[in-house]
Amino acid sequence: MSTKQNAVSLQIPLKPDKVAEVTELLNTGGNPALKQTFFSFKKMPTVHFARWIVVPAGKGIDPSLVYAGNIDGDKQQHLKDLVDHLGDDLDQIFKYCQGYPDGGDTDTGNRLAFLKKHAIPTQGFYVGAPNRTVQQIHQEGELYDALRTFVKDNGSQWKNSKEAYTAIKGFVGSDPKWDWARKPYHTPKVNILATAFLALLLLVLLPVLIIFIILIHFFYELRAKPFGKTQSQIPLEHLAALKDQEDIIYQNQLSQVFELKGGLRKLGLKFFLWATSWGARNTFVMGQLMGTPTIHFARWVIIDGGKRFVFFSNFDGSFDEYLGDFVDNNGWGLNAIYGAAKGYPRTFFMFGRGSYRIAEFMGWGRLTQVPTPIWYSAYPWDGLQQIVDRSKLRMELFNSGELNDAQIKQMLRRI
């Protein structure tokens, strides 16, 4: 059995004069939402991560609220859950939104209809630990802790790995506590066919891509207007408001809002987001996205009818560590996607320069970042690699039959 995680995205236009009030309300929800009184996601056991942000007004665009939920199971069910568990809280938020019935008409049906009306598609979505429910992540954490304590208390008695394996197998034995782990389960494997298809598609498209890149160079890159600022050259208040919400728990969040360049850049963005999602679903299923191993969830959503797009991510470590990780591992991929965002460091034939100018790239990152007044994590102290590793441990002990010597050693190293 395995459940797929899904992305729910909503964009709801705000009454332009209510931005300050709704921001103040959302701030009571908290980032990180460790002790929430308002909009307590803890009531919904299917939510991995969730956030509400205020997207400021743009040129000819009203301000809006954007909601992002990374959830187990069905998206429609999630909207229903929101109404069932947090209906009153939704009402408090919605009263600042355009088109929500005022006064007594705010029954369950109205709320749900309003949410459905404002649901928008998610163009790019990556899951670091795919096919794991919130409950499973917690259970596998408990299993790890129990095994670690057992090994700590008994390890000195075991002469070799076989003895250790036998003892550990005996410890978990038939204890009904671990019944959930005995159910058949496997994490997704790399889909070789789908990966090959993507590679082949890129190969077939190569001539088109080359022309595309040349056009991008002459019509976009040469005319680009990068912000050209490092983190040390942007207003301290802006920086402080963002840093105020960071490095409090093991994980961090990033919410960025970009103005989207038009024409070919927009087309390119849609293609690369499609390819990223395809890769995320089929290729990058083992806990890293092109070498970056700290991302729990990431998504790209085109908003405001195509005038802007947002990037949301939940990751381990600091802002600097996260952006640096991407540049160290696949700066070219960043360039292909974010080259479509206004102000991005000037790219060179689509994949070159850009993020490799790391100081300017980080400055751009901060300038496009907005605060995340409500940010929730269901497992705020867990690293992505640890979640991935604990699933492997569980599978080796419960879902794999007898292990051979090499497999035993590998399993023991995880504890």
Next chain:
Amino acid sequence: MAIIANPKTIDLKDVQGMITRGYGKLYETAYFLLKVEDASKAKEWMKEVIPLIDSADVSDHSEKTIHLAFTPDGLSALGMSKENVEAFPVPFREGISTPDRNRILGDWGENNPEKWRWGGHQENFHILMIFHAKDKESIASFLAEEKDRLQKNGGLSLTREMRGYLRPDNKEAFGFHDGISQPVIKGSGRPGPENDIIQTGEFLMGYKNEHDQFPFSPLLLKEEGNTSLLHDDAAGSGKKDLGHNGTFMVFRQMQQHVDEFWDYMEQNSLNPDGSPNEEAKIKLAAKCVGRWPSGASLVNFPDKDPGGDLENDDFGYADKDPEGLRCPYGSHLRRNNPRDAFRWYDKKQSLKITRRHRIIRRGRTYELPPENGSDQGEIGLHFICFNANIELQFEFIQHAWANNNQMRHLHNDIDVIIGVPDELNPKGEHSGFTIQAEPVNQFIDNWKRFVTIRGGEYFFFPSISVINYLTTL
């Protein structure tokens, strides 16, 4: 690892000597925190002491030497305009203690800057003056001369004086040979191990760094002072560069709880009958540090300290110890410089990344007399390091590596020596240490703080020509 040539390309005469040298024969150190009371007198004083600054050039080597570093308030006090002070990087401008930096660095609880002796906005000071001399007598006379000079000048007040020293055996207070692994600045003329020769721009502004980029450097935004003393911005903006040949200095006063440290090692390595096991105790401590007390590497000597005085730095982890069975993943050494084995990356990628996060360390031991009726004085380390980018070097190492309780495959371990768990982490007090072993790993639980931060600040450590420039403001 082959020692390779490193031809000189930097104007070393312009670089303050401490960046390239540890002054291994000048055992005594002192630090003055100075406050500018009268800017024009202070500048006269600076002109007098500038000739006492050793440059990084080998021909320029004295038996006693000084170095100067500045806080943002110090630059302002000397007359630098607000515009130009604001051209400096944010961490330097804000200082070592801000709420977010406290979280990054683990400066909470006992490390809370509100409890510090100095720095972190505890007191106002402008200039850090660093002294090196070869022995106790020479430093005493040196300090007396310089105090005399300060008094005669009258433009500065001495707000704090600190002393430190280097043990002839190079051991820090826990008893381990320290300061062995140091990056070598490319272009400094000093040969070094291939993997330790690091792009100049990681340590000096005005040169390309390991990203093949010029590091962010404070460029002159408002014309003031004798700008002919300044270099042009090497990145080609056409502006004058205040950072050229200069760097940033991190100073942290770290109290070391030596008895607690060894007590903990003893308690966690007892014989089955409960009696202490001296050999096991030292081995456990070595596993936590990542070297034997002699300085010998656990990678090359996994079982026993070969003894002697072994500055052994010729090792990597990828070939000899990929599983951490010799030098644990979570050891102080392996965390803070993972060398050729970062995460599961290959050697090339590992080195590419670790080379982007190196620091030059110039720490020295300090001792303070007993106070408040205690019969034991305080001992610790005046930790000093140089880096061109505080966020991507010093702060990165402390946060992403030392304090990261889930580095690599670890589940709740921090650097036993300098790591601090996240304040709000419910499992923080249970942080431990894992010794990778066969058939199963061994665990030491219940972290204790063996190091307490007692002071610190970020400083600008300018080139000699920029120090001259500051006297013309």
